[in-house]
Amino acid sequence: MKMTLPDILFSFSLFSVLGYLLEVLYRSARQGRLVNPGLLWGPYLILYGTGAVVLMQSVSLLHGYNLALKALAYLVITTGLELASAFIAQRLFKRRLWDYSDEPFNYRGHICLKFSFYWVLLAFAFEYLILPWYQGVAARLSGDARAIFAGMVVSAMLVDFMVVSARSFLDLKPKEKEVLDAQFLEKAAPLLKKPEVMKLAEYRHHRQKTRLDHVVEVAYLSFLWGRRLGLDCDAIVRGALLHDLFFYDWLREGPRLHGFRHHNIALRNARKIIRLSRKEEDIIRKHMWPLTVIPPRYAESMIVSLVDTYCCTMDYIPRNRSDRCLAVSTVRVNAGPEDRQV
Ligand SMILES: [Fe+2]
Numbered sequence: 001m002k003m004t005l006p007d008i009l010f011s012f013s014l015f016s017v018l019g020y021l022l023e024v025l026y027r028s029a030r031q032g033r034l035v036n037p038g039l040l041w042g043p044y045l046i047l048y049g050t051g052a053v054v055l056m057q058s059v060s061l062l063h064g065y066n067l068a069l070k071a072l073a074y075l076v077i078t079t080g081l082e083l084a085s086a087f088i089a090q091r092l093f094k095r096r097l098w099d100y101s102d103e104p105f106n107y108r109g110h111i112c113l114k115f116s117f118y119w120v121l122l123a124f125a126f127e128y129l130i131l132p133w134y135q136g137v138a139a140r141l142s143g144d145a146r147a148i149f150a151g152m153v154v155s156a157m158l159v160d161f162m163v164v165s166a167r168s169f170l171d172l173k174p175k176e177k178e179v180l181d182a183q184f185l186e187k188a189a190p191l192l193k194k195p196e197v198m199k200l201a202e203y204r205h206h207r208q209k210t211r212l213d214h215v216v217e218v219a220y221l222s223f224l225w226g227r228r229l230g231l232d233c234d235a236i237v238r239g240a241l242l243h244d245l246f247f248y249d250w251l252r253e254g255p256r257l258h259g260f261r262h263h264n265i266a267l268r269n270a271r272k273i274i275r276l277s278r279k280e281e282d283i284i285r286k287h288m289w290p291l292t293v294i295p296p297r298y299a300e301s302m303i304v305s306l307v308d309t310y311c312c313t314m315d316y317i318p319r320n321r322s323d324r325c326l327a328v329s330t331v332r333v334n335a336g337p338e339d340r341q342v
């Protein structure tokens, strides 16, 4: 079966969604409660989408072979995919999505003989029942409809994957978090003792959050990324704390086209209270990129810009925010009155 890229994306998307439904039904029925079977938040399972695309190619390649040889090939393909997925989930995301440890003939709980047998049956069902149905569905849908469906699913999956990866990347052990919080506080405290910076607490920034809450949150998350990536965290913390140093309620007052201008206002204000390095200036000046057109010059500026965009977006999505607010309140409690020059 010759497949073009749009064919691959459509079948990958469709079977990712169908596989998710199958797993939700199976696991929820077994556990008596609604279970999200995947690593990602959305209704798709990459393993099923990938498996379907690989099986489609395998069906073509194995055409004309006897059943025993096909069964062996399906066993290797499906069990191999299951093992690879289990390793990726555990190594990269520290998650165990299934555990066959109680099943006989299992390998580290990742694969087992019983489920490998089920996968072979499913592969045959795929070849003789599901694939003909899929080909009928694909033929009835227009190219545009298939492209729109695939575009929506793959885009959602990519965003979902990036968010889950980022959270996993920043996942800290309690001891590690304690050390990093102390390091952040040490770097942030001198600026947080400046009355000009503390004055940001008087301005509402997004919803119920003050501008001070916002800049501390951006500085803290950018600092965590900076540590993970080995960047200049002094510049990140100072630039991020000053990136929105302007003193007006941007929803009601201030200059026209605030979004395109406030980075320059913040930069002018920041220069009045401390000496900025070139990197710190770049962080403040480019934090609204791509609105500011010229891209960030330093990795530190790019990190702050991305984290700022992320924080702004998340401020308008209702969720449990206790994890991030903890750091903000800690910093504000510990900052104290101004007693140190920056
Ligand atoms: Fe801003």
Ligand SMILES: [Fe+2]
Binding pocket: 214, 218, 243, 244, 308
């Ligand atoms: Fe901001």
